[in-house]
Amino acid sequence: MDAEEKIDSDIIVIGGGAAGLMAAGKAAESGAKVLLLEKTDGCGKKILVSGKTRCNLTNSAELKNFISMYGNNGRFLFSAFHNYFRPELLDFLNNHGLATKVERGGRIFPVSDDAHDVVRVFKKYLSENNVQIKLNTKVNSIMIKDNAVCGVKTEHGNYHCKAVILATGGATWPATGSTGDGCKISASLGHNIVKLKPALVPLIAREQKLAQSMQGVSLRNVRATAFQGEAASIDSTLTPDCVYGRGEKKSPRSPVIESRFGEMLFTHFGLGGPIILLMSLAVVEALEKGPVSVLIDLKPALTREQLHRRLQSDLDKFSKRKISGIMKEYLPAKMIEPFIELTGIDKEKLAHQITAAERGKIVELFKALRFNIKSPLALEKAIVTAGGVALTEIDPRTMASRLITGLYFCGEVMDIDADTGGYNLQAAFSTGYVAGEKAAEYVIPSFKKTGSLRHKQR
Template sequence: MKNYDVAVVGGGPAGIMAAIHAAELKKDVVLIERNDSLGRKLLITGSGRCNLTNTAETSEFIEKFGRKGSFLRSAFKSFSNKDTMEFFKSRGLNLKVEDGGRVFPVTDDADSVLNLLRSCLKEAGVSILYDHRLSHVDVLGNEDETSFKLNFDNSSLKAKCVVISTGGASYPATGSTGDGFRVASELGHRILPLKPGSVPLKTLEKWIWDIQGTSLEDVGLTFKRGKKKIASGEGDVIFTHFGISGPAVLDLSLEVVSALEKGEVQLLMDLKPEIGREDLEEELLKEFEKHGKTYMKNFLKFLMPNRLIPVFLELGDLDPNKTLNQISKHERNSMLNILKSMPLTITGHLPLEKAMVTCGGVSKKEINPQTMESNICQGIYFAGEIIDLCAPTGGYNLQEAFSTGYLAGDSAARSDE
């Protein structure tokens, strides 16, 4: 039975980074992947373009992970977003920065990222086992040291240290089926309830069926229950056959998912967030005066996509065949109301399997943030999405994977020092 210094379970970004770094520290490392190829989920990040990280300061990274973010301070210090960018650039992959500080490869192709990581694994001398699904881990202890036996369907191996980086439970087709949570639980760890993060939302209104596929750019979103605001932000929205999706929705969905546990949530969409209500009214008055003989239905083409116009007219109880010089003050106020706060009722969300990120997982209280080593079982380390951490889209979650992977690999490799 082969005996390794470090066994890394899970060939996603966290596991790959852990394996590369541990091997660079001259350890005998094996990377174990249940699929027949590495990085399947990495290939679909950033819509296949791979949003590697973000240019934000460390303090903003920590803030993006909410109350749980301070846990990542040591990981971000050991391998920061600047380190990630340098890692790829120094190996020949040029990067670019887009809106919101999002960092992408200039190739706009996640394959180029994965190919580079594969080359790094090969260069570092990492052994890779494909089509190996971990069934359970045996702890082998003696007076001098603890080691582990990793059991698969038809084989097993031993390792002094194990990094568990099996991902979450979203997009199971990529291999993230939650195996790591089961193994961690069997080793004595507490698994916090799994929830979808960055997930599309379902709506009560059926008119969205008629405009599915329509997108809105740079709209304001405010989610509320009664007078209490749950979340707000700006960005692009896409109407679907079940509700709404798009970057702005995904970014705010975590708070909405939690709020939905208590019932429906109201969404108010501001189609013109760049201008206040009073200024918008003044602008409309000028346009009405200038184009007084224009029909309402034709004027609205300048304000929104054509497919949204019938919905807007119905919500505002507006006559499409009235000319602008016939519009009353009451009708103008109705227009303003819908332009600044188009209502939708959020009734639910797509299941965890359809989420981009899994929230919940191995409790941070049972992991040493300085090393990523388990406080429950010495020699076991955790990295990536399996830990109870998640952030909005924008490169933050992938950076968390690289940072915790690097720190876990570093700690495991140095465990005998």
């Protein structure tokens, strides 16, 4: 194609992820002539890896709790969710032959447990509404005339249009195509970009050798608490007995940053697993202020006194056993040696030789296995990008830019991120729907919300 060849369309959608697919389909269904430009060789690549390839589409939480999962920026979504929320999404999917089911924690998945089925629905939706798709087409910039959008520049030439929907996603998992292009393009148009940070990301510990020695151990029913401060300086009795984090009503008191109960794991570089991912953004933000540590309570169901009593009773009962043998009752096998080493007790010591002070050390370590956090893994490794196009510059009712006429945003390119549970995809679908509808309204002066589909009437 020569540099000035144009496929004239009303609306160009940049990016064929969850948000862009929904936006393109909705805009076309509303009567606009739509061209979707996707830089990789296929649409919906991130949908395919989502929910461990099962695609956690949304969540059954009620609206207020749902919104709280996006932190302070959740309020921005009220209007979009008012327009298009879970029931509408599930109806849409059902009407396209995709049945869904609710699982633990209100997570909603396709009954087939196959993310491919979700992408198939969107491909069908776009094809039914005559959306033109160009793959392997990277958009480099948006063309502006008189402060209004008039087209886009790609590596293969320019395309003209009346409106652009920017749906380029965040900057994580670059193999899926999300490499932060949308933020660069938006910044070049004068939009402010809230600093990009990794969210839902594993944490690198300074005690890497310790973590490595327990690599692969997955712990259930433990409490991880993030504190502002060096691990050695934290008073472990400050570990709360309730959850602090997004979606919770109460806020923690310093030095506690966040506290979660559930499942985690040790990796070769530090800490990972569900509760660590959930607290990671708070840790990333706290690291900007100073040192951060994570204390793991391995026995949150027991108080120190209860643990003392139980340990004493076991030491008495199995007095001829080695301490490492006793620990089998308390810890996964791979943790025993590193754990005993941390207490400073000789692992060959017999139960009846354990002193009261040593018993105290064991109990303290059960209640507070300490790690200093060096950093999160790199942004590319995070599940979600926090930060993005500043929400103050986007109209939440329309997803339109407040700076450039005819420019719309949707999905992760905006400064929106949420906890795990289906919230990120719902935000992408809902904002995509609104951006598609409102962009169509903008390019088709006679647009009626309930009304006619222009290109189908032609």
